[in-house]
Amino acid sequence: MLRYITKRLIFSIPIVLGVTLIAFLILYLTPGDPVTNLLGSRATPEARAELSEKLGLDQPVLVQYGRWLGNVLHGDLGTSILTKQPVSEAIGSRLSYTLKLTLTAFLSSVLIGIPVGIFAAAKQNTAADHISMGIAMFFYSMPDFWFGLMLILVFSLTLQWLPVSGAYGPKYLILPALALGLPKIGSIARLMRAETLEVMREEYSLTARAKGISEWLIMFKHVLRNAAIPVMVMLFLALPWLISGAVVIETIFAWPGMGQLMYQAILRKDFPVIQALLLIIAILTVLFNLLGDVVAGLLDPRIRVK
Amino acid sequence: MTLLEIKNLHLQFQSDEGLALVLDGINFDIKKGETLGLVGESGCGKSVTGLSVLRLIPTPPGEITEGEIIFEGENLLEKSAKEMQNIRGGRIAMIFQDPMVSLNPVYTIGDQIAEAIDLHQPKGITSTWDGVVEALDSVQIADPESRAHNYPHQFSGGMRQRGMIAMMLSCRPSLLIADEPTTALDVTVQAQVLQVIADLQKELGMAVILITHNLGVVAESCDRVAVMYAGTIAEIADVEKLFENPKHPYTRGLLGAIPRADRDMNDLAIIEGSVPNHVNPPKGCRFHPRCKEAMDICRIEKPTDVDLGEDHIVACHLYG
Numbered sequence: 001m002l003r004y005i006t007k008r009l010i011f012s013i014p015i016v017l018g019v020t021l022i023a024f025l026i027l028y029l030t031p032g033d034p035v036t037n038l039l040g041s042r043a044t045p046e047a048r049a050e051l052s053e054k055l056g057l058d059q060p061v062l063v064q065y066g067r068w069l070g071n072v073l074h075g076d077l078g079t080s081i082l083t084k085q086p087v088s089e090a091i092g093s094r095l096s097y098t099l100k101l102t103l104t105a106f107l108s109s110v111l112i113g114i115p116v117g118i119f120a121a122a123k124q125n126t127a128a129d130h131i132s133m134g135i136a137m138f139f140y141s142m143p144d145f146w147f148g149l150m151l152i153l154v155f156s157l158t159l160q161w162l163p164v165s166g167a168y169g170p171k172y173l174i175l176p177a178l179a180l181g182l183p184k185i186g187s188i189a190r191l192m193r194a195e196t197l198e199v200m201r202e203e204y205s206l207t208a209r210a211k212g213i214s215e216w217l218i219m220f221k222h223v224l225r226n227a228a229i230p231v232m233v234m235l236f237l238a239l240p241w242l243i244s245g246a247v248v249i250e251t252i253f254a255w256p257g258m259g260q261l262m263y264q265a266i267l268r269k270d271f272p273v274i275q276a277l278l279l280i281i282a283i284l285t286v287l288f289n290l291l292g293d294v295v296a297g298l299l300d301p302r303i304r305v306k
Numbered sequence: 307m308t309l310l311e312i313k314n315l316h317l318q319f320q321s322d323e324g325l326a327l328v329l330d331g332i333n334f335d336i337k338k339g340e341t342l343g344l345v346g347e348s349g350c351g352k353s354v355t356g357l358s359v360l361r362l363i364p365t366p367p368g369e370i371t372e373g374e375i376i377f378e379g380e381n382l383l384e385k386s387a388k389e390m391q392n393i394r395g396g397r398i399a400m401i402f403q404d405p406m407v408s409l410n411p412v413y414t415i416g417d418q419i420a421e422a423i424d425l426h427q428p429k430g431i432t433s434t435w436d437g438v439v440e441a442l443d444s445v446q447i448a449d450p451e452s453r454a455h456n457y458p459h460q461f462s463g464g465m466r467q468r469g470m471i472a473m474m475l476s477c478r479p480s481l482l483i484a485d486e487p488t489t490a491l492d493v494t495v496q497a498q499v500l501q502v503i504a505d506l507q508k509e510l511g512m513a514v515i516l517i518t519h520n521l522g523v524v525a526e527s528c529d530r531v532a533v534m535y536a537g538t539i540a541e542i543a544d545v546e547k548l549f550e551n552p553k554h555p556y557t558r559g560l561l562g563a564i565p566r567a568d569r570d571m572n573d574l575a576i577i578e579g580s581v582p583n584h585v586n587p588p589k590g591c592r593f594h595p596r597c598k599e600a601m602d603i604c605r606i607e608k609p610t611d612v613d614l615g616e617d618h619i620v621a622c623h624l625y626g
C-alpha cells in the first residue's frame with residue numbers, strides 16, 4: 001500500500017506541472033493584461049514598458065513559467081500585482097476559510113446523503129423511497145447559487161434568523177455551507193441508493209440470506225461495505241470540485257475564502273495570485289484522488305491484496 | 307423416513323407481461339440421506355423450487371399462493387421470519403451455480419464461515435476458529451489454517467465452490483440444496499466438487515437436492531430423479547428405473563435423443579418446439595403442443611400424478 005501511494009505521488013507531479021503550464025498559457029492568451037489594469041488605459045508606452053519589465057511580463061511565456069516554477073520550488077509564490085502582498089500570505093488566511101466552508105458542506109452532505117440513500121434503497125419502490133428520491137432529484141438539479149439566493153431570501157431577509165453575509169462566527173457558516181451542500185446531498189443520496197440496490201441484487205447477498213443472517217445484518221455488514229466502495233471514490237473525486245464550486249458561493253455570501261480571492265484575481269488579471277490558486281487546486285485534486293483510492297483500497301481487498 | 311415433502315406448491319411471479327404461474331402445483335418428497343436429482347430445461351423452475359424451500363423467493367414480485375413445504379414434520383410456509391433464519395444455513399443449506407459471485411468479496415473465507423458458525427452454534431465444535439479450519443479441511447482445502455485468511459479472489463473457481471460448501475455445511479444441515487454446483491466450473495474440477503459433496507453427505511447423513519442439466523451427473527450421483535417440465539413435475543423415479551424404463555413422453559424424448567447419458571440437455575434440441583412461457587401456458591398438459599402422443603383430453607385437463615408402484619410417479623394421461 002505504501003509503495004502504491006509513493007508511486008502515485010510521483011506520477012502526480014507531471015500532472016500538477018501540466019495543469020499549471022496550461023493555466024499559464026491560457027492566461028497569456030486571453031485578452032486584457034495587468035499593466036492596463038494598474039496604469040489605466042491612458043498610460044504612456046514608456047511607463048507601460050517599464051512596469052512590464054519590472055513584472056517580467058516582457059519575457060516569453062515559457063521563460064516566465066520557468067521563473068515562476070523555480071520560485072515556487074523555493075517556497076516563493078510571488079507577490080500580488082495589485083496589493084503588493086506576498087501571495088502565500090494572501091492565500092494562507094483564505095485557505096482556512098475555504099476549507100472550513102467546503103468541509104462543513106461536504107461532511108454534512110455525506111452525513112445526510114448516505115443514510116437517506118440507504119433508507120430509500122431499503123424501502124425501494126415505496127412512497128418513502130419515491131418522496132426522498134424526488135427531493136434528492138430536486139436538490140441535485142438546482143445549482144448551488146440558486147440555493148444561496150433562496151436561503152438568503154428566506155432565512156436572512158424574511159425570517160431574519162441568520163446573517164446575510166460575512167464571516168464573524170459559526171452562525172455565518174450555516175447558509176453558505178447549506179447552499180454548497182444541498183446539491184451534493186441530492187447526488188450522494190441518489191448514488192448511495194443506486195449502489196446499495198445493486199449490491200442487494202448481487203448473489204452474495206442471497207448467499208448471506210441462505211446462511212440465515214438477518215436482513216438487518218445483511219444490510220449493514222454485507223451490502224453497505226460493498227456499496228460504500230464506489231461511493232467513497234466518487235466523494236473524494238468530487239471534493240476538489242466542491243472547492244472550486246465555492247467561488248460562486250463565497251462571492252454571494254462575501255465569505256473571505258479562496259474562491260472570492262480567485263474571482264477578484266481573475267477579474268483583474270492578477271497573474272501570480274491566479275497561478276498560485278490553480279496550483280493549490282491542482283495539488284488538492286491530486287491528493288484527494290489519491291486519498292479516494294487509498295480508502296477504496298482499505299475497503300476493498302481486491303485492490304489491496306494481490 | 308421422509309425429510310422433506312412438497313405438496314401442491316404453486317408459485318407465481320408478477321411480471322410486465324402479466325402473472326406468470328412458475329410452479330403449477332408440484333409434489334415430491336425426499337428421504338433422509340438420499341440424493342434427489344432435479345432436472346429440466348432452462349426456465350422450467352428448478353431454482354425457484356430450491357429457493358421456495360428456503361423461503362428465499364423475492365416477494366414481491368414472487369408469491370407462493372398454495373401448497374405446503376413440510377420439513378422434519380413442520381410446514382415451512384407457516385414459519386416466522388425469525389424461525390426461517392434459524393433453519394437457513396442451520397438445518398437446510400443451499401449453494402449456487404457461480405462461486406465467482408456467491409461469496410462476499412470484502413470478507414475472508416474464514417470470516418464468512420465463522421459467521422455461519424457463530425450464528426447457528428453447531429454441536430461438537432470447540433471454538434469458532436476450530437470449526438472454520440475443520441470445515442475447510444473437510445472440503446479438501448490444503449493448509450486450511452492460512453487459507454482461512456484468504457479473500458475469495460485469492461481462491462480458484464473450484465476452491466471457491468468448495469469454500470462455499472464448507473461454509474454452508476459447517477453447521478451440519480440435514481438437507482443441502484445444490485443449484486447447479488458444477489455448471490460454472492472447469493470440467494477438470496467438477497468431479498472433485500461432486501465428490502466433496504458426496505463425502506460430506508455420507509459423513510453428515512444429509513439429504514441432497516441436486517439441481518442439474520447434466521444427465522451424466524444424475525446417473526452418477528443421484529438415487530432418484532425428478533424431471534421438471536414448465537413448472538410441473540413430469541416424472542419421478544429411481545435413477546435406474548428412469549433411465550431404463552422412462553414413462554413420460556417428455557422423459558422418453560429426453561433420453562431417447564441422448565445416445566449416452568453424459569450430455570448436457572441444454573445443448574441438445576432434443577424435442578421439437580420450445581418451452582412454453584409461464585404467463586399463458588398451454589391448457590391441460592403443459593407439454594401437449596410438443597407431445598407426439600397427445601390426446602384430446604391432454605388439451606383440456608391437467609394430468610394428475612399417477613403412482614406406477616415402487617415410487618415411480620408420472621403425470622400423464624397415458625397412465626390414467
Ligand SMILES: Nc1ncnc2c1ncn2[C@@H]1O[C@H](COP(=O)(O)OP(=O)(O)OP(=O)(O)O)[C@@H](O)[C@H]1O
Nearest residue numbers: 319328347348349350351352353354355364367584
Ligand atoms: N425474481 C424473478 N422475477 C420474475 N420471474 C422470475 C424470477 N425468478 C425466476 N423467475 C421465472 O421463473 C421461471 C423459473 O426460473 P428458474 O430460475 O427456477 O429456472 P431454472 O429451471 O432454474 O432455469 P436454469 O436452468 O436456467 O437455471 C422462469 O421463467 C423465470 O423467468
Ligand code: SF4
Nearest residue numbers: 591594597604622623
Ligand atoms: S398428458 Fe398427454 S400431452 Fe401430456 S405428456 Fe401425457 S400424453 Fe403427452
Ligand SMILES: [Mg+2]
Nearest residue numbers: 352353354485
Ligand atoms: Mg436455475
